[in-house]
Amino acid sequence: MLGRDKALEILGTAIAYSQAEMTQVAVEIGESSLTRFANSVIHQNVSERNAGLGVKAVIGKRIGFATTNRLDEDSIKTVVDKAVSFAKHSEDNPDFVSLPTPKPVMQIETYDERTATYSPEDRAAVVAGMIAEARKHGASAAGSLSNGYEEFAVANSLGVAAYNVFSLAGLTTVMTADSGFGYADRISTSIRDFDPIEAAVEAAARSVQSRNPEAIEPGEYDVVLLPYAVAELVEFLSYLGLGALAVQEGRSFMCGKVGQKIAGENVTIWDDGLDPRGLPRSFDPEGVPKQRVDMIVNGVANAVVYDTYTAYKEGKESTGHGIGGIGTHGPFPTNMFMQPGDSSVEEMIASTKKGILVTRFHYTNAIHPILTVITGMTRDGTFLIESGKITKPLKNLRFTDSVLERLSNVELISKETRRQAWAVVPAIKARGFRFTGATEF
Amino acid sequence: MEDLTEKALEKVRDLGASYGDIRIVKRASERVEVKNGKVEGLVSQSDEGFGIRVIADGSWGFASSLMMDPDEVERVAELAVRIARASAQVEHDPVRLAPVEPAHGSFEFDVQQDPFEIPVEDKIRLLLDADGIMRQTPEIKVAESSMHFWRTETVFASTEGSYIEQTKTESGAGIEATAVKEGEVQRRSYPSSFGGDYAVAGYEFVEAWDLIGNAERIAKEAAKLLDAPQCPSDTRTLILEGSMLALQVHESCGHPIELDRVFGTEASYAGTSFLTPDKLGHFRYGSDIVSIAADATAPGGLGSFFFDDEGVPASRVDIIKDGIFVGYLTSRETAEKMGWRSGGAMRADGWNRIPLIRMTNINLDPGDWTLDEMIEDTKHGLYAEMVGSWSIDDKRLNFQFATEVAYDIEDGSLGQMYKNPTYTGITYEFWGNCDAIANRDEWHMWGVPNCGKGEPGQAMHVGHGVAPARFQNVRIGVMESPSEGETE
Numbered sequence: 001m002l003g004r005d006k007a008l009e010i011l012g013t014a015i016a017y018s019q020a021e022m023t024q025v026a027v028e029i030g031e032s033s034l035t036r037f038a039n040s041v042i043h044q045n046v047s048e049r050n051a052g053l054g055v056k057a058v059i060g061k062r063i064g065f066a067t068t069n070r071l072d073e074d075s076i077k078t079v080v081d082k083a084v085s086f087a088k089h090s091e092d093n094p095d096f097v098s099l100p101t102p103k104p105v106m107q108i109e110t111y112d113e114r115t116a117t118y119s120p121e122d123r124a125a126v127v128a129g130m131i132a133e134a135r136k137h138g139a140s141a142a143g144s145l146s147n148g149y150e151e152f153a154v155a156n157s158l159g160v161a162a163y164n165v166f167s168l169a170g171l172t173t174v175m176t177a178d179s180g181f182g183y184a185d186r187i188s189t190s191i192r193d194f195d196p197i198e199a200a201v202e203a204a205a206r207s208v209q210s211r212n213p214e215a216i217e218p219g220e221y222d223v224v225l226l227p228y229a230v231a232e233l234v235e236f237l238s239y240l241g242l243g244a245l246a247v248q249e250g251r252s253f254m255c256g257k258v259g260q261k262i263a264g265e266n267v268t269i270w271d272d273g274l275d276p277r278g279l280p281r282s283f284d285p286e287g288v289p290k291q292r293v294d295m296i297v298n299g300v301a302n303a304v305v306y307d308t309y310t311a312y313k314e315g316k317e318s319t320g321h322g323i324g325g326i327g328t329h330g331p332f333p334t335n336m337f338m339q340p341g342d343s344s345v346e347e348m349i350a351s352t353k354k355g356i357l358v359t360r361f362h363y364t365n366a367i368h369p370i371l372t373v374i375t376g377m378t379r380d381g382t383f384l385i386e387s388g389k390i391t392k393p394l395k396n397l398r399f400t401d402s403v404l405e406r407l408s409n410v411e412l413i414s415k416e417t418r419r420q421a422w423a424v425v426p427a428i429k430a431r432g433f434r435f436t437g438a439t440e441f
Numbered sequence: 442m443e444d445l446t447e448k449a450l451e452k453v454r455d456l457g458a459s460y461g462d463i464r465i466v467k468r469a470s471e472r473v474e475v476k477n478g479k480v481e482g483l484v485s486q487s488d489e490g491f492g493i494r495v496i497a498d499g500s501w502g503f504a505s506s507l508m509m510d511p512d513e514v515e516r517v518a519e520l521a522v523r524i525a526r527a528s529a530q531v532e533h534d535p536v537r538l539a540p541v542e543p544a545h546g547s548f549e550f551d552v553q554q555d556p557f558e559i560p561v562e563d564k565i566r567l568l569l570d571a572d573g574i575m576r577q578t579p580e581i582k583v584a585e586s587s588m589h590f591w592r593t594e595t596v597f598a599s600t601e602g603s604y605i606e607q608t609k610t611e612s613g614a615g616i617e618a619t620a621v622k623e624g625e626v627q628r629r630s631y632p633s634s635f636g637g638d639y640a641v642a643g644y645e646f647v648e649a650w651d652l653i654g655n656a657e658r659i660a661k662e663a664a665k666l667l668d669a670p671q672c673p674s675d676t677r678t679l680i681l682e683g684s685m686l687a688l689q690v691h692e693s694c695g696h697p698i699e700l701d702r703v704f705g706t707e708a709s710y711a712g713t714s715f716l717t718p719d720k721l722g723h724f725r726y727g728s729d730i731v732s733i734a735a736d737a738t739a740p741g742g743l744g745s746f747f748f749d750d751e752g753v754p755a756s757r758v759d760i761i762k763d764g765i766f767v768g769y770l771t772s773r774e775t776a777e778k779m780g781w782r783s784g785g786a787m788r789a790d791g792w793n794r795i796p797l798i799r800m801t802n803i804n805l806d807p808g809d810w811t812l813d814e815m816i817e818d819t820k821h822g823l824y825a826e827m828v829g830s831w832s833i834d835d836k837r838l839n840f841q842f843a844t845e846v847a848y849d850i851e852d853g854s855l856g857q858m859y860k861n862p863t864y865t866g867i868t869y870e871f872w873g874n875c876d877a878i879a880n881r882d883e884w885h886m887w888g889v890p891n892c893g894k895g896e897p898g899q900a901m902h903v904g905h906g907v908a909p910a911r912f913q914n915v916r917i918g919v920m921e922s923p924s925e926g927e928t929e
Contacts, residue, residue: 034897035528038706042528046503046897047520048793050490066485069507079487086483089561091569093479120502120520120527128531142708144896172896174709249583250621362712365830367843368861370626375841375863377834379712398832398839398865400919436919437865439839440715 002029004163007153010053010071015157018080020057020064020087022099024156025080026285027071028052031116032148032168035123040131040141042124054324057083058099062090097312102159105289108274108282112190115167116149123147130200134175137204139182143173147191152285160287168279171196174380175207179441180393182206183228183360183380187421189279206359206381210393215438216384218397222355222411223433224348224385227418230338230425232361232376233403234269238333238422240369240403242271242295243321244310245330253372253404257301263407266341269296271305271333273320277417278335278424283320290320293333299408307331336423341413348412348429350388356397356433357383357390372403377439398437406430442606445514446598449493452518454600458495458525460538461518462599464750465491465509466792471557474587475568478576482587483561490792493521499535500528505793538773539782541753543602548747552610552643556590559644564588567652568616574656575618580664583619587636588612588647589890591902595750603752611743611902613639613888614647616656620663627666627860629659629845633684634828639888639902640741662846665858672847672859674918678822679864680815680911685844686805687887687905688828693868694726694733695803695892695903697837698760698768699786700775702798710896712835715868716766718779724766727872732806733761735770737785742802742904743888746788750796753785760803764873772798790899797895802886802904808878812909815877822850823917825862841865841919864917871912879908 002010007027014025029051036044053076054067064086068079123145134141146169153163169191175182182203186194225233241252253262273281273290283289286308293305306314307322310330321331349357356378364376375398382394412429446463453461467489474482491514492505502525504517568586575584591611598604615637617630632638632650640646681689696702697714705713716724727733737745737755746755751773760768770786771779775798787796816824829843847862848855886906893900 032897033524036709036896037531038708039704040531041533042500042531043706044503044795044896045501045524045528046795047505047524048492048897049506049508049517050793051507063480064483067487069488069490079485082485086485086561089565090480090483091565093481095479120524121530124527124530131531140705142705144709146897172709176705176708249619251583251619251626256623362835363832365832367830367863368626370624375830375832375843377832377839379835396834396839398834398841400841400863437839437841439834439836440867441836441838 002151007151007163008155008161011153011155014055014076014080015155017077018057018084020059020084022058022157024056024099024154026054026154028150028152030148030150032146034144034146035127036144037127037131038142040134042127045120053079055080055083057087059087061092061094061096062087063093063096064090095313096309099156099158100160100286100288100308100318103289105162105283106274108280110164110166110189110280111149112167115147115169115189115191118147118191126196130173130196133197133200134204137177137208139175139177139204139207141173141175143171146170154285154287156287162283162287164282171199173199173203175203177207178211179213180207180209180211181380182210187419210381213393213395215395218435218438220432220434222352222429222431224345224352224355224357224427224429226359226427227420227425228360229358230428231420231423232364234336234338234423234425236364236366236374236403237372238336240366240372242304242333243331244304244306247304248310248313251369253370254301254304260301261299262301262404263296263299264410265299266410266413267296267299267407268339269336270294271336273335275335275337278337278419280335284322285324286322288318288320288322293319295333305331305333334422338423338425340415340417340426343412343414345414345427348427349385349390351412352385352429353387355385356394357385373400374403375400395441396439397435399434400436401434406433442596445509445511446596448511449514449518450598450600452515453493453495453522456519456522458497458522460496460600461493462597463491463493464789464792465596467594468591468791470589470591472587472589473561473564473568475565475572476585477583478569478572480565488791492792493518494795495521495525496536497522497525498529500525500533501536502528503795536774537777539777541773541783544748544752544754545604547606549608550610550641554644556612556644557592571616571652571656574653575616575660578660578664580620580622580667581618581660582621586616586652588614589636597748597750597752599752605748605752607747609641610643611639612642612644612646613637613890614650614652616652616659618660618663620667622667625667627663629663630827631655631659633887634845639743639890640886641743641745642741666846666860669858669860672862672918676914676916678819678911678913679915679917680819680822680824681909682826683885683907683909684887685825685828686907686910688831688842690803690805690905690907691889692831692833693837693840694760695800698770699798700769700771703769704775711894715836715838720766722767725764725873726761726766726869727764728875729764730808730878731761731764731872731875733803734759735786735801735803737801739802739804739886739904739906742886743890744801744903749785749787750789751783751787753783756785758784770798770800788901790901794897794899797899799894799901800892800903802906804906805878807881807884807908810877810879812879812883815879815911816850816855817853819850820852824848824850824855825864838868840868862917863919864915865919866915871915874913875910876913877911879910884908
């Protein structure tokens with residue numbers, strides 16, 4: 001591990017060498033490993049040690065960017081020269097004002113030694129346990145177990161200097177029992193935060209429960225969406241329009257809607273980079289501290305997130321939601337929370353006369369950003385609910401629906417939430433979900 | 442490099458691995474992005490490292506590192522073998538590989554104009570000119586144009602005696618105009634959506650597309666779409682333009698023929714496939730005129746190479762012949778299970794990823810029509826252009842795609858423009874209803890640089906040679922939502 005001092009020293013060397021008027025340098029270095037299994041066998045098992053150094057050089061209003069994965073002094077000089085040369089040969093970007101100025105960054109705990117150093121033998125033992133659990137249920141196991149760490153440091157010539165080290169562990173599993181499928185995933189900064197066997201039991205039990213699915217006519221149904229599915233809806237909101245750039249370009253559903261109702265009163269969604277219930281980060285890739293942003297409050301559009309570029313454009317301050325120095329995608333919220341309610345999945349099922357329970361979605365894609373219309377398939381456990389009970393598994397269905405329209409029709413929200421990669425969300429029961437097609441399994 | 446590869450292979454042999462290979466990959470890229478008159482991205486990237494893949498105790502292990510020194514090569518070789526032995530802790534059948542002849546040599550694709558030698562100012566000027574033209578149309582709120590270039594140098598060496606060096610240069614560019622008015626956003630792109638078109642080629646490929654000459658047209662089309670009616674919902678004849686058909690081939694043919702998916706090894710992420718081995722040789726995938734091959738030797742194709750990342754020579758493999766499903770994309774491991782030799786489709790996204798079965802160039806044979814003839818021959822249909830969005834189930838059966846624009850076809854002529862077109866179907870039914878394919882003159886190799894697969898994720902560059910084609914009885918316009926209905 002480099003450590004804070006060495007990381008900031010590398011950045012300082014690059015900044016001191018740069019001939020640009022303003023320079024931002026970020027370095028990331030880490031190790032990650034992933035054990036993958038399918039058909040109840042470990043079939044892929046990988047590990048990598050990698051690094052990245054990114055330099056943003058600013059001359060007037062011209063910007064150049066260059067990256068390398070070599071951290072020796074010559075390579076650092078070469079990449080700085082390249083960024084400066086690109087800046088010199090670029091054209092003015094009139095909207096650019098400045099790189100961020102320094103602000104205090106809160107230190108938060110995001111590193112767990114055990115997670116960073118979990119060995120191939122540790123992972124194999126966990127996977128063996130999950131496969132054994134699958135066998136007990138008569139199921140076949142597939143999935144992956146990953147662990148690793150990353151040090152990230154960013155500094156700029158205006159005095160920003162921030163460092164943090166993160167560990168991350170992830171588990172996904174799809175279990176198959178004849179024609180039935182089940183799913184579970186877990187993610188955390190610490191591998192000790194989740195129980196892989198509990199995840200295996202969840203997926204295996206659902207695979208058994210979803211055997212011999214029957215077809216159902218697509219149409220509008222009340223749905224109970226498990227958190228895996230709800231996270232997908234919330235993440236699409238983020239992608240489609242909860243960043244300032246999407247608003248500034250007029251392609252967000254938030255355009256002209258701030259202060260207006262866009263979802264049901266029971267729907268509140270915010271982003272809080274510091275909240276350890278998600279995957280916390282104390283600062284963004286520009287070194288700007290994370291601010292909490294309440295994006296949708298009691299169904300009312302309230303705010304979007306900013307990086308330095310979009311914030312200066314409106315005379316505001318960045319909320320610490322930059323996603324890196326390159327690209328034209330703009331800021332995104334990445335540690336979102338949806339307000340839980342007081343219900344449970346069991347209550348949702350019990351209160352449903354006729355509806356469909358969806359475990360998760362697959363291959364979801366946006367069709368219309370302002371109407372928040374997306375399409376995708378159900379996967380790994382779709383069930384018919386009749387008269388308050390799950391009566392049979394269903395073959396998978398295609399949905400084409402508006403996220404905000406569905407979030408305007410939420411009847412029940414669970415008390416329990418689940419951490420997903422970008423969001424911590426409850427299960428919900430919503431009216432009138434639009435299924436528009438069906439497949440054969 | 443040979444001393445590093447030798448050290449790695451010697452180490453894995455010493456540690457008792459039954460097979461080992463090392464890939465050293467050096468990749469440079471350059472990206473220029475212009476948005477609304479501003480240079481928003483001018484990015485140079487370079488990346489270098491090595492990965493060692495072994496079989497020990499009958500299981501796979503892989504480890505990689507950016508540090509190109511002998512001590513690190515030794516550490517990584519040891520780690521790869523240790524990982525393989527950890528994999529073997531779980532009960533398994535030993536991995537067996539189909540044979541391949543050891544290969545030697547140095548190979549490079551020729552390009553006319555090295556894109557890395559073209560001054561960056563020239564690239565910026567071309568994009569700014571196209572950008573300026575798009576923004577002359579008042580409704581265009583976001584004009585984007587970009588170019589992307591890659592050079593990848595790979596060394597592959599194996600314990601079976603191969604030592605192969607390959608160099609590949611890729612280029613691509615595109616423009617996109619987004620028109621906005623209250624409550625509506627519409628986009629048109631050129632030459633295809635999501636960044637344009639790409640090829641194994643030099644800067645000449647970018648110049649040939651004439652981005653400037655097409656900027657005004659797509660801007661005006663995007664503006665016109667704002668007031669176009671919603672695509673109706675019904676079942677009719679559908680004619681797809683080439684870049685949209687390329688995606689159709691990609692999603693509904695390219696992915697389900699990956700034999701690792703078929704064997705379930707991608708089950709937890711991308712999914713599996715409906716094209717199970719029992720269907721081989723007799724399953725009707727399409728109509729008689731549908732023939733598709735995986736061709737890693739196709740000139741200019743983004744999925745072309747000399748050898749795959751297992752050292753298997755590039756080849757052309759029949760996938761669909763006269764409508765019948767006849768072949769898969771294979772690796773040495775999956776081919777062995779079928780009693781075959783590998784067709785050479787193992788590709789890795791850089792030094793720090795293992796090779797997976799990936800598409801090469803999945804090409805639809807041309808027919809004997811022209812697009813104009815197809816339209817003239819259609820009584821009631823829809824002509825749809827350019828990818829809007831895509832979604833398909835995890836066995837690759839039920840798909841729904843959106844296009845940027847569509848036009849009514851009535852009595853052989855193009856008519857009303859529609860916004861938000863979508864079409865949906867079941868893969869083999871859709872291809873079974875293909876009744877016309879345009880000829881060789883309209884056939885083009887489209888480059889897709891962002892095909893995702895695997896854990897950790899890998900983005901692959903693949904190609905699709907297609908000509909426009911016609912399909913009967915397609916369900917279109919399924920995205921209408923109640924709120925849209927209210928505005929119509």
